Amino acid sequence: MAGAHVLMFPCPFQGHVQPMLKLAELLALHHLHVTFINTHSIHNRLTRYGDIQSLSASYPTLHFNTIADCYSFGNNTGSGDTTAGNIILSTTLHAKPLLRNILLAQSPEIPKVTCIIQDGILGSLSNDLASELGIPITIIHFRTSSPCCFWPYFWLPNLFKTNELPIRGDEDMDRIISNMPGMENLLRCRDLPSFCRPGAKGNLSIDWVSLQTQQSLAADALILNTFEELDRLVLSQIRLHFPKVYTLGPLHHHLNVRKAETNEANDNTSFRSSFFEVDRSCMAWLDAQAKGSVLYVSFGTSTIVTREELMEFWHGLVNSKRRFLWVMRPDLVVGRENDDRIPEELEEGTKERGFMVEWAPQEEVLAHKAIGGFLTHSGWNSTLESLVAGVPMICWPYFADQQVNSRFVSEVWKVGLDMKDVCDRDVVEKMVNDLMVHRRDEFLKSAQAMAMLANQSVSPGGSSHSSMQDLIHYIKSFVL
Numbered sequence: 001m002a003g004a005h006v007l008m009f010p011c012p013f014q015g016h017v018q019p020m021l022k023l024a025e026l027l028a029l030h031h032l033h034v035t036f037i038n039t040h041s042i043h044n045r046l047t048r049y050g051d052i053q054s055l056s057a058s059y060p061t062l063h064f065n066t067i068a069d070c071y072s073f074g075n076n077t078g079s080g081d082t083t084a085g086n087i088i089l090s091t092t093l094h095a096k097p098l099l100r101n102i103l104l105a106q107s108p109e110i111p112k113v114t115c116i117i118q119d120g121i122l123g124s125l126s127n128d129l130a131s132e133l134g135i136p137i138t139i140i141h142f143r144t145s146s147p148c149c150f151w152p153y154f155w156l157p158n159l160f161k162t163n164e165l166p167i168r169g170d171e172d173m174d175r176i177i178s179n180m181p182g183m184e185n186l187l188r189c190r191d192l193p194s195f196c197r198p199g200a201k202g203n204l205s206i207d208w209v210s211l212q213t214q215q216s217l218a219a220d221a222l223i224l225n226t227f228e229e230l231d232r233l234v235l236s237q238i239r240l241h242f243p244k245v246y247t248l249g250p251l252h253h254h255l256n257v258r259k260a261e262t263n264e265a266n267d268n269t270s271f272r273s274s275f276f277e278v279d280r281s282c283m284a285w286l287d288a289q290a291k292g293s294v295l296y297v298s299f300g301t302s303t304i305v306t307r308e309e310l311m312e313f314w315h316g317l318v319n320s321k322r323r324f325l326w327v328m329r330p331d332l333v334v335g336r337e338n339d340d341r342i343p344e345e346l347e348e349g350t351k352e353r354g355f356m357v358e359w360a361p362q363e364e365v366l367a368h369k370a371i372g373g374f375l376t377h378s379g380w381n382s383t384l385e386s387l388v389a390g391v392p393m394i395c396w397p398y399f400a401d402q403q404v405n406s407r408f409v410s411e412v413w414k415v416g417l418d419m420k421d422v423c424d425r426d427v428v429e430k431m432v433n434d435l436m437v438h439r440r441d442e443f444l445k446s447a448q449a450m451a452m453l454a455n456q457s458v459s460p461g462g463s464s465h466s467s468m469q470d471l472i473h474y475i476k477s478f479v480l
């Protein structure tokens with residue numbers, strides 16, 4: 001059978017699966033055949049906590065397939081991302097046989113695979129397979145991290161050549177990086193991707209990240225979850241090395257807008273691609289709060305904090321006297337199993353002004369009129385969701401691209417404050433009040449302007465909208 005058939009393969013982390021799933025749905029809305037690969041455990045989670053069945057029922061051209069598990073999701077042992085490198089390596093190994101079968105499959109109903117959209121973090125996987133099988137195939141890398149971090153990842157070898165790296169200990173962290181095109185004198189050492197730090201969290205070495213980023217040069221094109229107006233300077237640098245870049249973001253919003261204007265899907269429902277059980281009780285609580293009065297606090301899917309850090313945040317939030325909705329993931333705090341109580345001195349303030357859930361419907365929360373700010377770990381999806389909702393941020397980055405994202409939030413986009421490398425109750429209290437009260441108008445103005453640009457980009461004639469048309473055209477152009 002003739003036609004375009006895209007094989008999509010994300011790394012099994014929520015922050016990677018989620019935007020790729022949004023793209024899969026957008027492609028299916030354009031009637032492309034898409035086969036989306038997940039690991040068993042991720043697929044089971046999406047079935048249990050999300051509604052992946054209704055997703056496949058709504059799109060006859062969207063198919064799911066699974067590979068064996070290479071790790072047990074949700075076993076956060078307090079070591080943060082220490083298994084990330086192993087997960088990526090073993091995912092690649094487990095995926096190969098299935099991908100090989102799908103690439104060679106012949107079917108009267110489904111066209112042969114003409115294009116692979118692979119998570120860029122999986123390196124040369126698709127190129128290796130294509131050359132092993134000797135088949136012509138278009139290979140596109142989707143980099144799910146922010147472009148403002150992808151660019152430093154790519155530029156790292158040059159920073160070593162100019163002696164701006166390595167970082168020479170704690171006393172070197174405020175040194176300014178001057179030789180990064182498009183970002184001259186913007187980043188301090190502490191704002192570089194976390195893997196550049198001596199003794200960085202996790203087992204992904206700076207050499208590995210750098211090599212794996214260079215491997216995207218072998219792809220035919222690159223997809224980035226951003227919009228031109230947000231990352232113009234960085235994108236112009238990236239394009240000097242990657243001539244074909246599709247900027248389709250913010251993908252979650254892009255999809256919502258497309259679905260709102262099409263009757264192709266059975267309704268405008270936003271399918272949940274959650275890995276955790278969503279607690280919606282916070283929505284009724286938010287309904288009862290005044291406009292812009294609540295700080296939303298969430299550190300994403302894999303950040304962990306010590307008990308001491310937790311206490312600094314908690315005291316700071318309560319002392320700020322602002323209302324807060326806090327996502328307290330069961331595995332957020334190292335060693336929390338033994339101590340689940342609200343500390344006595346914080347009980348009154350927490351009950352009076354706070355609300356806690358284990359997992360929130362974040363997109364909906366950020367869009368709620370009661371939300372006036374977001375204390376975030378600066379994961380790229382969270383950052384984009386906040387930008388789309390026009391919600392100013394306080395950033396407490398944990399690892400990977402988050403260090404760069406938080407710098408851009410405060411110094412480039414000017415939509416919030418960067419609390420990087422500090423965890424102190426007085427600072428938390430002050431920043432919360434600066435964001436929600438003293439500098440509220442200033443931050444709100446730039447956040448709302450950015451939200452408008454994001455919205456325009458995915459509307460007809462907008463940059464991401466046009467980029468999506470170009471991508472569809474590109475994918476279809478390879479069909480014989």
Ligand code: UDP
Pocket residue numbers: 014015018274298299300301302303327358359360361362363378379380381382383385
């Ligand atoms: N998220 C959510 N509910 C929560 C916390 C997070 O739905 O209570 C979602 C959030 O909307 C975002 C994703 O989890 O889409 C986290 O992705 P991000 O890239 O921000 O962080 P990471 O996965 O790297 O921790």
